[in-house]
Amino acid sequence: xxxxxxxxxxxxxxxxxxxxxxxxxxxxxxxxxxxxxxxxxxxxxxxxxxxxxxxxxxxxxxxxxxxxxxxxxxxxxxxxxxxxxxxxxxxxxxxxxxxxxxxxxxxxxxxxxxxxxxxxxxxxxxxxxxxxxxxxxxxxxxxxxxxxxxxxxxxxxxxxxxxxxxxxxxxxxxxxxxxxxxxxxxxxxxxxxxxxxxxxxxxxxxxxxxxxxxxxxxxxxxxxxxxxxxxxxxxxxxxxxxxxxxxxxxxxxxxxxxxxxxxxxxxxxxxxxxxxxxxx
Amino acid sequence: xxxxxxxxxxxxxxxxxxxxxxxxxxxxxxxxxxxxxxxxxxxxxxxxxxxxxxxxxxxxxxxxxxxxxxxxxxxxxxxxxxxxxxxxxxxxxxxxxxxxxxxxxxxxxxxxxxxxxxxxxxxxxxxxxxxxxxxxxxxxxxxxxxxxxxxxxxxxxxxxxxxxxxxxxxxxxxxxxxxxxxxxxxxxxxxx
Numbered sequence: 001x002x003x004x005x006x007x008x009x010x011x012x013x014x015x016x017x018x019x020x021x022x023x024x025x026x027x028x029x030x031x032x033x034x035x036x037x038x039x040x041x042x043x044x045x046x047x048x049x050x051x052x053x054x055x056x057x058x059x060x061x062x063x064x065x066x067x068x069x070x071x072x073x074x075x076x077x078x079x080x081x082x083x084x085x086x087x088x089x090x091x092x093x094x095x096x097x098x099x100x101x102x103x104x105x106x107x108x109x110x111x112x113x114x115x116x117x118x119x120x121x122x123x124x125x126x127x128x129x130x131x132x133x134x135x136x137x138x139x140x141x142x143x144x145x146x147x148x149x150x151x152x153x154x155x156x157x158x159x160x161x162x163x164x165x166x167x168x169x170x171x172x173x174x175x176x177x178x179x180x181x182x183x184x185x186x187x188x189x190x191x192x193x194x195x196x197x198x199x200x201x202x203x204x205x206x207x208x209x210x211x212x213x214x215x216x217x218x219x220x221x222x223x224x225x226x227x228x229x230x231x232x233x234x235x236x237x238x239x240x241x242x243x244x245x246x247x248x249x250x251x252x253x254x255x256x257x258x259x260x261x262x263x264x265x266x267x268x269x270x271x272x273x274x275x276x277x278x279x280x
Numbered sequence: 281x282x283x284x285x286x287x288x289x290x291x292x293x294x295x296x297x298x299x300x301x302x303x304x305x306x307x308x309x310x311x312x313x314x315x316x317x318x319x320x321x322x323x324x325x326x327x328x329x330x331x332x333x334x335x336x337x338x339x340x341x342x343x344x345x346x347x348x349x350x351x352x353x354x355x356x357x358x359x360x361x362x363x364x365x366x367x368x369x370x371x372x373x374x375x376x377x378x379x380x381x382x383x384x385x386x387x388x389x390x391x392x393x394x395x396x397x398x399x400x401x402x403x404x405x406x407x408x409x410x411x412x413x414x415x416x417x418x419x420x421x422x423x424x425x426x427x428x429x430x431x432x433x434x435x436x437x438x439x440x441x442x443x444x445x446x447x448x449x450x451x452x453x454x455x456x457x458x459x460x461x462x463x464x465x466x467x468x469x470x471x472x
Contacts, residue, residue, distance in 0.1 A: 059443055060443065096442065096443075097443070245379075246377075246379050246380070246443060247379065248379040249379065249381040250381060250443055251331075251380075251381060251382045251383070251442050251443070252373075252377065252380050252382070252383045252442065252443050252444070252445035252448075253330075253331055253335060253383065253384055253385045253387075253442045253443070253444060253445065254327070254339070254369075254383070254384070254385030254386065254388045254390075254391075254444070254445060254448040254449060254452075255335050255339060255385050255387050256338045256339055256341075256342040256387045256391075257338070257422075258338065259422070260342060260394075260418075260419060260422065261338055261341050261342050261345075263415055263418060263419075264341075264342055264345045264346060264394065264415070265341070265345060267401075267411055267412065267415050268348065270407070270408065270411055271349070271401070271408060274407065274408055
């Protein structure tokens with residue numbers, strides 16, 4: 001009796017330990033893709049510094065926007081990149097001091113092209129300022145406890161035992177091409193969690209990747225608006241660091257803002273009230 | 281102040297008509313090349329052109345409110361003020377903004393009216409004088425700030441990028457101040 005009990009306890013212990021070991025030893029895979037503005041602009045690691053000058057910003061600005069060339073295992077198709085750039089570019093277009101935004105295909109940027117490549121783009125597109133978008137996406141895939149069901153063969157088709165974590169970081173760095181000066185940057189990040197079966201794992205990873213980029217770009221756009229405001233304020237506060245001129249042939253207006261109109265309306269109403277009181 | 285600002289109303293109606301007619305807009309807008317080639321009427325009519333409905337509305341409201349105080353004091357001489365301001369602003373833009381291609385908007389005249397109205401009300405005692413003084417300080421402060429970078433017409437709804445030209449506002453105010461002290465030396469009371 002005691003022997004049977006001892007054997008039972010041993011079996012239970014072995015099963016519990018096995019379960020712990022199996023759940024803790026699930027396979028993990030990591031996929032990593034990135035592009036780097038620093039590698040693109042400063043490829044010479046022995047002499048990384050580039051001399052800058054005071055940027056002359058001619059209003060209204062002509063802006064170019066492009067993805068920095070990444071590693072060869074790119075996970076973003078050109079079509080996807082173009083739609084992301086359209087989203088970011090549309091927020092620049094809303095700014096009145098920006099005349100046009102050119103979406104530049106990645107194929108026009110040479111890997112490690114540096115500022116020489118930007119000069120070529122400036123000549124081709126007539127742009128003054130370049131927005132370089134880079135990304136960093138890491139995808140973790142772990143097998144959870146549910147992956148035990150794979151042993152049944154059918155489980156591999158229907159049980160989503162793969163746990164996916166996709167971390168995405170997008171970064172938009174803005175440079176004045178002529179002066180090589182970095183103007184400002186805006187980041188955007190996202191974290192997508194998902195599940196998949198081994199059979200549709202690659203499909204789910206692709207969907208998570210696209211979703212990750214989309215959510216990161218939404219955050220990037222929100223940060224971009226804020227950084228633009230900060231940059232405009234910085235230019236006003238540091239006139240010696242930034243030179244702002246108007247482009248030849250610009251269109252000007254004399255315009256009154258809402259605040260002044262409101263103040264004037266208030267003054268007029270008070271005048272009417274004072275006049276009426278004098279009347280009485 | 282019960283006197284209707286007839287001259288100013290006529291200008292506002294003209295501005296609306298110009299805005300609603302592409303032909304009139306193109307014929308009247310301040311255009312540097314065309315002025316230098318001999319179309320001198322644009323020095324006066326350029327201020328009637330506007331780039332968008334919001335641009336027009338804001339300029340008209342500011343111009344008309346401030347004109348109420350000006351025209352009740354100057355009466356028929358208001359026309360002289362407007363002609364002088366329009367010409368002076370255009371000449372200053374021709375000389376001082378060599379890269380300016382086209383210009384439009386009544387705000388140069390509106391700013392001049394605001395200064396004239398504020399100076400007039402400040403001769404009175406009481407709350408109106410303080411209010412007028414505050415309005416003047418705020419207006420001058422915002423004008424000086426607008427000389428800094430990136431001051432664009434944020435209410436423009438046109439497809440073109442339009443840059444605000446604060447020099448026009450400053451010139452309007454300087455012209456109106458000179459006009460005020462040159463032609464009106466006596467104290468004004470607010471006319472009921």
